[in-house]
Amino acid sequence: MTANRIGKSNLAGTPSRRSSSCGLALLTLAFLAPSAARADDLFWTDNDDSRIYRSALDGSNRQTVLSLGAGVDPRGIAIDSLSGHLYWAENGTNRIRRANLDGTGAVTIVAANLAFPADVELDLAAGKIYWADRDLDWIRRANLDGTGVETVVNLPAAGNTTAPYFLELDPAGGKIYWSDFDSGIIHRANLSDGSGIENVVTGLDRVRDIVLDAAAGKLYWNDRDTHLVQRQNVGGGGRETLYGPAGLVEPHGLVLHDATNALFWADGEGRSIGSGGKNGGGPYATIANGAAPFHPWDIDIALTPIPEPQSIVLAGLGGSLLWRFTRRRR
Known part of the structure; x- marks a missing residue:
């Protein structure tokens, strides 16, 4: 809904009670409203107690x-922030499901030809969901329904x-990237038809989740058995250890929050959610933890939509200023 308000003042800014028939000058200013603090949320699956959790980025x-x-054993999770949906894979029931971000409206979208659905990812522009079956x-892949x-x-x-x-x-x-259940290789293939399979990272131990930072040309991953969060150049070389092994036990899910340049990971046997800057070089924070059966497996982020533009229309009536403020209300 759009709320309109009309008022008038002198060009000096003081109120005016009269108008003039002199020439009219019209000026329109478009601007973005000052953005409030973002309220992006973490979502993660817990495969031991069969729950899906959410929290603020600081764990609160x-x-x-x-x-x-x-x-039920939920595994991979993926968020569609614009439509307000979360998708997840269930290993215990061999289903892929969808619900609203508040947990209501849960439906099964895929239930056939699944044996161990692990991770899920979304290509929202193409309207597709992808999953790996170990x-x-x-x-x-399939349509989002x-x-x-x-x-x-x-x-x-x-x-x-x-x-x-x-x-x-x-x-x-x-391109599509994937890791194996029991190898130290990250593979890549053409997204359209799966052709052109190649190994892009080798020599690791047991790779888990993968994150691409395309703008920076970096590929990030968790290594379960060496207890590390690492990265290297997408084209090869420049491998770095960012976090671990101290404090990390079995890191699995991984996500990059672009707005804060922060990585978040799910450490199952560490029974915690951790976070640190995407360039490493400093301590990381444990933002959520718990006793057994707390066992986070995969993680994603729901992003707050950016506020819409607003506009001001200014009309000069001789020595007066007629203004209209247009604000879009959701």
């Missing part, structure tokens, strides 16, 4: 969004029997 205001029931050795399922990467058919586990998408670059 922690809430249970969904309590899914014993044995036990069926393929990466598939679960229709139109197709295989993107069939690893056995490609002569590769590794089990895909975590995913990262680069729609602008036309």
Whole structure:
């Protein structure tokens, strides 16, 4: 809804009770409203107590969004901030599901041909959800409502029997990245059809989640067994250890918050959510933790929409100023 307000003053800014028939000058100023502090939230799955949690970026205001029931075993999670939806994979029920960000309206969107659905990722521009199935050795995608399922990467058919586990998408670059359940390799292929499989990072231990910072040309990952958060150049070389091994146990999920240049990770056996700057070089913070069965697995961020533009229309009536303020209300 749009609220309009009209007023008049002298050009000096003092109120005026009369207008003039002199020439009219019209000036329109468009501007962005001062942005309030962002209220982006973390969401994470907990595969031991079968819950999905959310909190502020500093770990405060922690809430249970969904309590899914014993044995459901939620794994990968992905957030559609604009539509207000969260998507997740359930290993215990072999389903991929969707709900509103407050946990209401949960529906199953994929329930067939799943054996160990692990990570999920969204390509919102294309209206697609992707998932890795560890036990069926393929990466598939569908429309956001679960229709139109197709295989993107069939690893056995490609002569590769590794089990895909975590995913990262680069729609602008036309690539999909994935890690294996039990290897130290990060792979890449063409996003359109899964062709052109190549190894982009090797020599690691057991890679878990992957994050691409395309603007900086960096690829980030967690290494479960060496207890490290690391990165290197997308084109190869420049490998750095950012965090660990001290304090990290089994880091799995990983996400980059662009607005604060901060990494957030889920450490299952460490029973914690950690955070640190994307360039490393300093201590990291534990922003959420708990006793067993608290066991975070994957993590994502819901972003607050940016405020819409506002406008002021200024009309000069001789020595007076007629103004109109237009504000869009949600």
